Amino acid sequence: MKKSLLLFLLVFGFQLLFAQEMQARFSVLANRVSTQVDKKTFQTLQTALTNFINNRKWTTDNYQQQEKIKCNFLLSIDQDLGQNIFKATLTVQAARPVYNSTYESPIINFQDADVIFKYIEFQPVEFNENRVQGSDPLSGNLTAIVAYYINIILGMDYDSFAPKGGDAYFQKAQYIVNNAPESSQITGWKAFDGLRNRFKLIEGLVDIRYNLVHDAVYSYYRNGLDQFYDNESKGRTGLLKAISYLNTINTENPGAMVIQFFFQGKSNELVKAFSKGEQNVKVQAREILTRLDLSNSNAYKELK
Numbered sequence: 001m002k003k004s005l006l007l008f009l010l011v012f013g014f015q016l017l018f019a020q021e022m023q024a025r026f027s028v029l030a031n032r033v034s035t036q037v038d039k040k041t042f043q044t045l046q047t048a049l050t051n052f053i054n055n056r057k058w059t060t061d062n063y064q065q066q067e068k069i070k071c072n073f074l075l076s077i078d079q080d081l082g083q084n085i086f087k088a089t090l091t092v093q094a095a096r097p098v099y100n101s102t103y104e105s106p107i108i109n110f111q112d113a114d115v116i117f118k119y120i121e122f123q124p125v126e127f128n129e130n131r132v133q134g135s136d137p138l139s140g141n142l143t144a145i146v147a148y149y150i151n152i153i154l155g156m157d158y159d160s161f162a163p164k165g166g167d168a169y170f171q172k173a174q175y176i177v178n179n180a181p182e183s184s185q186i187t188g189w190k191a192f193d194g195l196r197n198r199f200k201l202i203e204g205l206v207d208i209r210y211n212l213v214h215d216a217v218y219s220y221y222r223n224g225l226d227q228f229y230d231n232e233s234k235g236r237t238g239l240l241k242a243i244s245y246l247n248t249i250n251t252e253n254p255g256a257m258v259i260q261f262f263f264q265g266k267s268n269e270l271v272k273a274f275s276k277g278e279q280n281v282k283v284q285a286r287e288i289l290t291r292l293d294l295s296n297s298n299a300y301k302e303l304k
Helices: 002-017 040-055 137-161 167-178 198-206 212-221 232-252 257-263 267-275 279-292 294-300
Strands: 022-029 069-082 085-097 104-118
Touching (some): 069 104, 069 137, 085 137
């Protein structure tokens, strides 16, 4: 009995030591799909994708349970294209805890409307980093997209704790883009696939022209939000420096997708952070934010 218990504790401890990085909730909505398609298929897919993310080791680092990155994926099936092929929109959200608080800051809040995939119930949900396309492009496209966003999440998270700490994961995401599944029905991986796509997002995270975005992420979280517990003024200075970096990028590369990507989900957080600041800081913040985050410009007008 003691030997069995000891063995259990050793195995359990080993699993904790090498615990996976993600604490993800994956949801699949199929309300728009015709009644001819068995809805259990999507429940099976939901379970398979949840396990795919949470049970896979995405880095070589060891994570403890409380260090796991919390994230949400919502796959909304928009259309049944026939022959088990579906068109969907994927919403990706991830949060990063702020030092000495219970608050979690949105590090990613993004929607991808170019998801085309093939799925037959109980087919294996697999991803091979060395063969991104898999044996069938349409079947491999969904897991390639999910793996791409997992690496974006990891890159942003690592960037927020160390200067350019996420480089390795952005490189992995770029590798997925360069080797993405190809089919006449698949979109989102090429530069010409619309104004906002996976190619342009990773371009903004690896191209030297946008290098300051990594300084912005680090300054925003480590020198900004993480400082509020000890020194709010210092924290606001970090936030102001972060958006100033982004302003420089925008001056040199107007309309860069990576800037829109950075600001999604952050407007309320920024308004609250700067609202108690000194007048000159609020004025600078309002001027930059209304220029860079146009969709939320009305919210920033509160910074008077």
